[in-house]
Amino acid sequence: MAVYTDISDEELTALVERYDIGTLQSAKGIAEGVENSNFLLHTTVSPFILTLYEKRTSENDLPFFLGLMEHLSARGLSCPVPVHARDGSVLQRVAGRPAALVTFLEGMDVKRPRAEHCQQVGMALARLHEAGADFGMTRANALSVDGWAPLAATAGDRADTVAEGLAALIARELELLAGSWPKDLPTGVIHADLFPDNVFFIGAELSGLIDFYFACTDAFAYDIAICLNAWCFEADDSFNVTKGRALLAGYNKVRALEPEEADALPLLARGAAMRFLLTRLVDWLDGPQDALVKPKDPREYLKRLRFHQHAVSAADYGYGG
Ligand SMILES: Nc1ncnc2c1ncn2[C@@H]1O[C@H](COP(=O)(O)OP(=O)(O)OP(=O)(O)O)[C@@H](O)[C@H]1O
Ligand SMILES: N[C@@H](CCO)C(=O)O
Secondary structure, three states: OOOOOOOOHHHHHHHHHOOOOOOEEEEEEOOOOOOOEEEEEEEOOOEEEEEEOOOOOOHHHHHHHHHHHHHHHHOOOOOOOEOOOOOOOOOEEEOOEEEEEEEOOOOEOOOOOOHHHHHHHHHHHHHHHHHOOOOOOOOEOOOOHHHHHHHHHHHHHHHHHOOOOHHHHHHHHHHHHHHHOOOOOOEEEEOOOOOHHHEEEEOOEEEEEOOOOOOEEEEHHHHHHHHHHHHOEOOOOOEOHHHHHHHHHHHHHHOOOOHHHHHHHHHHHHHHHHHHHHHHHHHHHHOOOOOOOOOOOHHHHHHHHHHHHOOOOHHHHOOOO
């Protein structure tokens, strides 16, 4: 589940009254997600999503995330849009937490993505990168190469309880990544967490993107590398090059990859696997012991990392083929 904070009926009614969105008819907590508390509200006008931001989403970053959704939507990208209260504000405080109401996006995530889904994700990612080009705010990526060593230190030798030799593997890998991480690739706004649960489809058509709470300013190609990790591996941990080819071709159709971006893909994919391995590892070891929030398995990303360690060029991901 992801409802860490309960809200009283009185508080919800008072919240809805701050907006010009009709009167509240129903509210229910949403089970999916692990980061923040989400509620589906129905008013006499339409459905909305109310998010209460929990501890991993910094309040200082909320103007960036909410402003970005508004900006991308104004540029034609389908994503939730923050709703303005009567006084013009988008950020509220509910049950002691920072909160925002956003529009409801129709569609469903796909549980078993196929190549045609991957192609559409590639196109949507490139559109996001283009639509973000004139966004006026920036946010450093706290979960890029400089942020990984502190996560590894938090896990420490306890990593070996998750997989034999994992602590040493992480140490070696971090040294390599820190020494070779590319610094001059084209950058801009990236989503940074465009996993299948954050992309909605209606039938076979992509209907929109959600969950911009890791968005930041970083290399576009790193965002592609995250998607290759999240969309193109099979349940048996093998890389599906047909899906990789579809994702990269979809991206390239909208925004052509620079040669140096393609060359950097194996290393970026390796770093992206490390990022999710580390955040999952820390959550696995130290996350809330609430049986309702099931931590995601870090070992999935260890297996992906091993694939990337052996990749030599973008062709291994289906690029140019
Ligand atoms: N604008 C929206 N329209 C429709 N459904 C939404 C919207 N925002 C969130 N949801 C629903 O709420 C769920 C959780 O949202 P979200 O992924 O943003 O939460 P999270 O806690 O940040 O999760 P994650 O673990 O992916 O970081 C989604 O899977 C989706 O079902
Ligand atoms: N998408 C992340 C979790 C939420 O950011 C993961 O699968 O580890």
